[in-house]
Amino acid sequence: MNKAITDGINFMPPLFKDGLTVWSSGDGTPGSDTYDGAVNAAFVPSDADFSGCLELQKTSPTQKLRHMGQTPLQPGCYLQIKARVKAISGNLPSVRIAAWAGGAGNNHVSGVTEVGPATTLTTYGEVVEITAIVGSGARGGVDMPWGRGALYGHFGLNLEGANGGIVRVDDIEIIDITSAFLRDLIGVVDVRDFGAVGDGTTDDSEAFEAADTAANGRTIYVPEGTYRLNQTVNLGSEVKFDGTVTMPTDQMLLLTKNFDLRNYIDAFGDEELAFRKAFQALMNSVDHETLDMGGRKIAVNGPIDMQAAVPNKTSISTRRVVCNGEFDVKGNAAWDTEVFTSVATYDPADSRKLKNVTNIANIPVGALITGNGVGREIYVRSKDVAAGELTMNAGLYDADGSQNFTFTEFKYLLDFRGFSKLTKFNMLDIEFQCNSQCSAICLPAIGATFSLSDCFISRPKDRGITSIGGGCQGLLIDQCQFLSAEEALDVAERTSIAINANANDVKLRNNRATMFKHFAVLGGDNSMVIGNHFFQGDHVSDGIRSAGLILIGDYNCGMVSSNYVDNCFIEWTNERDPQPDFDGGFSFSSMSITNNIFLAGDVAPWFSFIVVKPYGTGHWLNGVTVTGNKFRATSGYIERAERVDTSFADLNFTRSKNVTYTANMYHGVTKKVNNPLRVRHVQSTAAQTWTVDTNDELPFGANARSVEGLVAVDGIRTAGGSLRYTMPYVRHERGAEDNAIDVVWSEAVQGSVEVNIRIDKV
Incomplete structure (x- = not known):
């Protein structure tokens, strides 16, 4: 990159032969004194080493020479100021490139370095080249890093040391050497070129945004260092991180061009934090609906509060997907189950409330409730501390009155309880490796169509997926494997669900x-x-x-x-x-x-x-x-x-x-039960009433309540062998268990029938 070529910017100051009215003995700002007509300065048209130069006698402790023109300094642009000088007579001074940094409104930019390294002249007549580099970024080799606040400079040099010496100065050159600081002349934009410091303290947010604006299809490069971003930063260009970033929890890093977990891990240097920030960006991005974990395994050292990772949102109803990775739980005390006990009152007329709850402030929303008359998987859905009331996900079958309840707080790898509502959230191709330390997923109290597909929930300590309320509406779980941590235990000893x-x-x-x-x-x-x-x-x-x-x-x-x-x-x-x-x-x-x-x-x-x-x-x-x-x-x-x-x-x-x-x-x-149940009954002695037993083969041991078909298998005969063609009727629910029927004939007969008996009626 060379702005003189690409943008036609002229950085070179005028030659001394064109007059000294634009060369100041001060800072170079408008109104400062010039060397035009000064007694200690003159243009020398012919010199053995210079084709026209300025001869200058040092009369001040710091003799300044500044071009009064405003040389522009753009973000990402680096300028080299070069001067050739030689001592003629008198005291030998030190010489250095120097400048005055100007910002918006022609105000001085304070706090930046405005001088280059000093060189002491040691020999009369020896030509010495003095150089310094100025630019927006604190890059290696940059003598005067001015950040993004400086828009231009008045450039020249300083003579320092004892007065009285005479030096000659060749025409000063200013050239664009930005290309020396780029890895690729067209492919990379370095955030340091736009004022990023990377000291872990200075807010580099604006520098990152400026680099993104300038990238225009190129890759943003974040070199080694720790870059503090106090503001939300939205980068539309690809980013390559060698350094890392830090930022407040409520601010976001939005990597629009290369949005995947690998880049967030590169950016934050910590896998768990990177996932939180990537999830935060996912839930706030209009450009991406999927966070690809890229097959990465994330070491997790404590429950991930998913809503706390997105503090600006408590309700999300836009489809979002997290896919293709693994969470690997590491054992520590952060996963320890907590247990609370409390006295509370239950009234079946208000079936989902526990009232007058002691110690209610300490009882977590989402805790499992156990006690007399409490069914399976009853959880605290919400609580009202001031009223002393807990709302449960369901009612209790036999807990009328006051009693002691136990509240067990499981710890979850991914905990969505903080969301007031979560809808259309999907997780695909992920292994939740709980390692017997924790449960896997806790859903919010309200939501719909949470989806888990092609996932492994491996070795959860207590629960795989828990719903504490209605966040499971339309829950979709497809082609997943749930592998218990209790395989070695007998059934009676298991507790996990x-x-x-x-x-x-x-x-x-x-x-x-x-x-x-x-x-x-x-x-x-x-x-x-x-x-x-x-x-x-x-x-x-x-x-x-x-x-x-x-x-x-x-x-x-x-x-x-x-x-x-x-x-x-x-x-x-x-x-x-x-x-x-x-x-x-x-x-x-x-x-x-x-x-x-x-x-x-x-x-x-x-x-x-x-x-x-x-x-x-x-x-x-x-x-x-x-x-x-x-x-x-x-x-x-x-x-x-x-x-x-x-x-x-x-x-x-x-x-x-x-x-x-x-x-x-x-x-x-x-x-071998059926309904209807086909029974063949053989009556070997003549009787007017045949009792047909179902042999307890009606479903659930139910009653024989109807007959939907009856047919004689062979002839119905009297005791004397005469055939009879009369139609019998039936009586239902006979026998000690009401599971037999009576077939009643007009007279005593014998033979066999097939009967279809049902436990229900038309």
Whole structure:
């Protein structure tokens, strides 16, 4: 770069032969004295060494010579001032290039160096070349770094030392030598050329912005040093960092041209800080919707508060993506779980509130709540310290009155709790390596369509993904692996959970989860659980198994299809209902469990793959489909594939409605249930009433409430062998368990019939 060539700027001062009216004995500013007619200065037209020169006698302690013209100094431009001098007689002075720095409004720029190195003349008649370089940046070889405040200079030289000596000065030259400071004459813009200091204290924000303005397609270069940026800096050009930057938490570095994590790590020199600043930029950028981690592994030494990284925003509804990397948790006390206890009062009429909470100021939002009558995965959604009230993500089934509650604060690798709302946030191709130190992700209280795809959540200490409220609305988890930290423990000792959600429309698709206490606890409606493989067994003979999938809510409208349910079971419950007894509505309804593989090995005979657990009386099945499933038990038979857990209540089987339980396959299962259930009954002795037993093969041990078909297999005959063609009628819900029917004839007959018996009525 040469401004004389590219921009036509003339840096050269006039020759001495053209007159001394523009050469000042002061600073060179307008009105200063000139050498025109001065008794101690004269133009010498002919000299053995110079073709015209200024002869000057030193009469002041510092004899100044300044060109009165304003030589421009542009950011990124470096000028060399050169003078050849020789001593003629008298005392031998020291000589140095000197200048006066001018800024906006023709004001003097103070605090900058305005002299070059001094050279002492030692021999009369010897020509000595005096040089100095001036420029905006504090670069190596720059004698006078003036920063961006200087716009021009009055350049010349100083004679210093004893008075009386006479020297001759050849015409002064000023040339653009910017190219000497560029790595590439057209490709690089150095921030130091625009006044960046890099001392870790001086605010270099404006210098960075000026370099970006000047880059015009070239790369901005940040050399070694620590550059303090006190302001938000938006760089539209590519940037190469050899040095690092520091900046306040609430200010942003926006790398628009090369926005990826690698460049932020180069910029900040610390992986964890770099991720925070890159995430901050992502959430504030209109130019990028994806932060590519570039395959980098980030060492994380404490929970990352995602909202604290973006202090100017608490609500974000624009699609944003973080992808392609790994978070690697390092063990230290920052991950320690905290536990608080408090007395609080619960009123089922205000089902999501705990009131009169002692010690409420210390209880964190997002803490897990446990106590008598508290269901699984109940969290503090928000709190009102002044009112002494906590709001929970769901109600409690049996906690009326006051009692002690325990509040457990898990620590999360990525913690989104600080956002009041987060929508359309996606994470792709990332491994969350929790290393048994922490949980992985905590969602905010409000949000929608948080998405996790093709990720690994490895060895979480307590939870994989936690929802403390409604931030799981429309949660999308696809093709992820959840690897437990509790593989070595027996089922009864495990406490970790891969996923919990409270809101509606959750989609869990094609995931794999190993050895957690539970794979997923879903508290909302309309969930779709498709194509997942979750397994939770151990090596204990006849050992217990935990629920792999827990669906909470009687009206659930859930779909569980094409999963591999391995050594665990599906549990459907209403444990978050503060008034759990049925008093209206649809009861346990709208559930389909279809085309799944169910496998268990070496389990107790009472184990079942599908468990309905009512927490109140009067509930019934209403709109349930269980079809196309493969139920298999190995190393011993199980009694049945489905059952009701009556720990709190049984189902009301007199009201079952619209239940389809067909086309399932059973291996190692004693009771092969169906609805409708086809039963062949053989009556070997004549009787007017035939009692047809279902052998407890109706789903869930339900009542025989209707018959949808009855046909005689061969002739119906009297005791004497005469055929009868009369039509019988049936009586439902017979026998001690109401699971048989009576076929009633007009007279005593014998023979055999096939009957399709249902647990529901039309």
